[in-house]
Amino acid sequence: xxxxxxxxxxxxxxxxxxxxxxxxxxxxxxxxxxxxxxxxxxxxxxxxxxxxxxxxxxxxxxxxxxxxxxxxxxxxxxxxxxxxxxxxxxxxxxxxxxxxxxxxxxxxxxxxxxxxxxxxxxxxxxxxxxxxxxxxxxxxx
Numbered sequence: 306x307x308x309x310x311x312x313x314x315x316x317x318x319x320x321x322x323x324x325x326x327x328x329x330x331x332x333x334x335x336x337x338x339x340x341x342x343x344x345x346x347x348x349x350x351x352x353x354x355x356x357x358x359x360x361x362x363x364x365x366x367x368x369x370x371x372x373x374x375x376x377x378x379x380x381x382x383x384x385x386x387x388x389x390x391x392x393x394x395x396x397x398x399x400x401x402x403x404x405x406x407x408x409x410x411x412x413x414x415x416x417x418x419x420x421x422x423x424x425x426x427x428x429x430x431x432x433x434x435x436x437x438x439x440x441x442x443x444x445x446x
Contacts, residue, residue, distance in 0.1 A: 349361065351404075358376060
C-alpha cells in the first residue's frame with residue numbers, strides 16, 4: 306500500500322483538529338449536560354421531526370443499543386419524550402418543549418463557535434472541504 310505525503314498530511318491535519326474541536330463543542334454542550342453524541346441526536350430530531358430509535362440509529366450510523374442508551378439519558382434530561390406508534394411495539398421519539406428550546410440556544414452558540422473555527426477560511430475552501438469529507442463518508446459506507 307502506498308500512501309502519498311498529501312494523504313498523510315490530510316489525515317494528519319484532520320486528526321489534529323478533530324479532538325480539539327470536539328472538546329470545544331462539548332464545553333458548549335456541558336451547560337446543557339450534553340455531549341456531542343447526544344447533541345447530534347437532538348439536532349437530528351429538531352431538524353427532521355419525530356423518529357423511531359431504529360431510524361435514529363440508521364441516520365446516525367451507530368448501533369441501536371448505543372442510541373437506546375443516549376435516548377434514555379435525553380429522556381432523563383426532559384429533552385425528549387417517547388410515545389407509542391400505531392404498532393404498540395413501535396416507539397416514537399419527539400423533542401419536548403425544553404428540548405426544542407435547548408436546540409435553539411445550542412445552535413446559536415455553536416454557530417458562533419463554528420464561525421470562529423472557520424475564521425479567515427474562504428467560502429470556496431469550505432465548500433471543497435465539505436465535498437471532500439462527504440466523499441470520504443460515501444467511501445466508508
